[in-house]
Amino acid sequence: MQKKYLIGVDLGTSSTKSALFTINGKKIAEFSVSVPIYYPQPGIVEQNDQDFYDTAAQTIQKIIQDSGIDPREIAAIAFDSQMAGIGMIDEHFQPAARFDSWLDMRCKPYIDLMDRDAGELVTRITGCPPTCDHGSKILWWKNEQPQIYQNTAKYVIPGVYVAGRMAGLKAEDAFIDYTYIHFSGFADNEKMCWSEELCSRFGIDRSKLPRIVNPWDVIGEVTDESAKKFGLAPGTIIAAGAGDTAANALGAGIVRPGMLLDVAGTASVLAGCTDQYAPDVKNRALLSMRSIIPGLWNPLAYIGGGGIALSWFKEQFYNTNRGKSLPDDESLYAEMLAATKNVTPGCEGLLFSPHLGGRICPSSAAMRGAWIGASWSHTQAHFFRAILESVAYEYAYYLEILRALLPNLTFSEARVVGGGAKGDLWNQIKADVLAVPYQRLQGKEFGSWGIAMVAGKAAGVIENLAEFAIQTSSLSGNPFQPIEQNIKIYHPIIQKYIHMENMLNSYFNQNI
CATH class of the missing domain: 3.30.420.40 (ATPase, nucleotide binding domain)
Structure with a gap:
């Protein structure tokens, strides 16, 4: 069957939005739903990776139903997501703890630590100064919640969690595309690899960091089980995806x-x-x-x-x-x-x-x-x-x-x-x-179209x-x-x- 359509999904902080496009960029259908944000204590802001997965399924199923297309005509799907927060999965690709939002500031002592110890080095190698991102958050979990850190097989962003679950990946297959790695705190951005110097300096176990891939790399296909939940055809290609700002820039032609x-x-x-x-x-x-x-x-x-x-x-x-x-x-x-x-x-x-x-x-x-x-x-x-x-x-x-x-x-x-x-x-x-x-x-759906192009x-x-x-x-x-x-x-x-x-x-x- 001829492949005529692409799906781009934006996993935002407050909502998940899915859009269905023809291959030449005409939008056929879109749907969004809100995503819960949890505030268990002052200064702590969390989300559930499962909420990202469930809302992605809900919105994708809705746009396919509304459009009336045959799911087998969909060539591929990709996700963009919020960039500076970080999630944790165990060896079974299940959440090891709640998603640590970019709005969560409990990691501030470790931002200060990274800045005092190696602020210039972090900025030069990663391209981003120490801030509220993956690096400081991982250090917080390592030092403040050592048991959860030990149980964490890989650190992942929302798009990876959803795509990995759809494809039935194992933790060892977890990935991150290169548009996120300036926020990682531990990546050599120019060489597109994990920095041995930064990981060693801050005592980070590199085995917990996912492999770095291209946004358009095929990370797997929709499983039979996921096909039923998402309304997709089994075997639909899943791309690695990208960060939401990077997807917006591509969608806008920058x-x-x-x-x-x-x-x-x-x-x-x-x-x-x-x-x-x-x-x-x-x-x-x-x-x-x-x-x-x-x-x-x-x-x-x-x-x-x-x-x-x-x-x-x-x-x-x-x-x-x-x-x-x-x-x-x-x-x-x-x-x-x-x-x-x-x-x-x-x-x-x-x-x-x-x-x-x-x-x-x-x-x-x-x-x-x-x-x-x-x-x-x-x-x-x-x-x-x-x-x-x-x-x-x-x-x-x-x-x-x-x-x-x-x-x-x-x-x-x-x-x-x-x-x-x-x-x-x-x-x-x-x-x-x-x-x-x-x-x-x-138009206004630059992120979802940008990631659909991917x-x-x-x-x-x-x-x-x-x-x-x-x-x-x-x-x-x-x-x-x-x-x-x-x-x-x-x-x-x-x-x-x-x-x-x-x-x-x-x-x-x-x-x-």
Whole structure:
């Protein structure tokens, strides 16, 4: 039977989403369900690997039923998943403990330990500074829960758990694809192998670390038992998959050096595309993630609550005294943006620091938000525009670091996705601050399509992932071109913003 379809599944923190596509990228069906998050104690955030498995089965079965297709026509399936959390399996490929979420901060003492003992070394070898990721979490389990550590055969991420269970793998077959290994704490990212130096330094048993594979490697096929639970045909190919950010970058067509991806969502993420490995040892702000495309890298950094800052302002300072007849969010944002258009670039000297819950890149948990430079002339619209501009200034800081690491890199365009991509004014501000054309994309399922393409390569129905990603990424309207006059206004303000953030970091971290 001819293979006509691909399935991409996104195993997110709060939901699992499955999507069915034709091989040329047309979406046929999608379905998502929420995934439980558990908070057993303050500071502890856990999930169940079995929940990922069950919700994947539920959503896959639903899209197949809704589409009415013959499951035998599905060429392959692949999973992307949240990246910085880590799970544990025993020798029977069953959970040895609950999944340790990226939101869980009990590992902080071991972040500090890694940073004190070998922070520069970890950053140089893994491409990521010590943070709340696999490395610090594994050390926590090793030292705080030695019995569970001993019972753990392999450490795995959610996509591996689901794919491995579907394929009936044994623990010795566990894997991790290379888009996750910057978060591992113990991998030589450039050589794509486990670092003997780092594992030895921190006393990690390398036998508990899974084999490193390519995203499109076939890790197995759907078993007869799994076929019944998922509604798939036995023997359907399962690809290794990739991290959710890497899948989004591929789905958005970020496959050529100099391209940028702006994920304007709850977190504000800016990822580049380069053909060189350039770890940010000096600033420890950029994370050097491997692109799904061989030979390319996606250095990235993000604001933990960039998008949340807008809704926070709306609720606390704009959506007040309106009685019971409150307009919807879209109307409120449109109203706020309309007022902001009359504010000149630079907000007449008003600057905002968007790190209301601490700074992520570089890590500074003590930092908080701030407005600097307020005067009698500033209106509500100035304060809102200052938030919009702050995200662009933070992005400019990331690009300044990237330019210093790779002086010959030229930025050609930024592609923007997420809820914030709808705002014309915000896109124009970012284009002006970064001096890069800003292009919206059609659709919103970039992660599930990106990982579905990986499944297509595994099945042999897609040959060149980079070219195919460019061909199937649909642009929405004309790009927002940088305005030369605004570039000149913003250029000196970027340096003021960077100086302000350095001062705020010192202020919030001083011991009084």
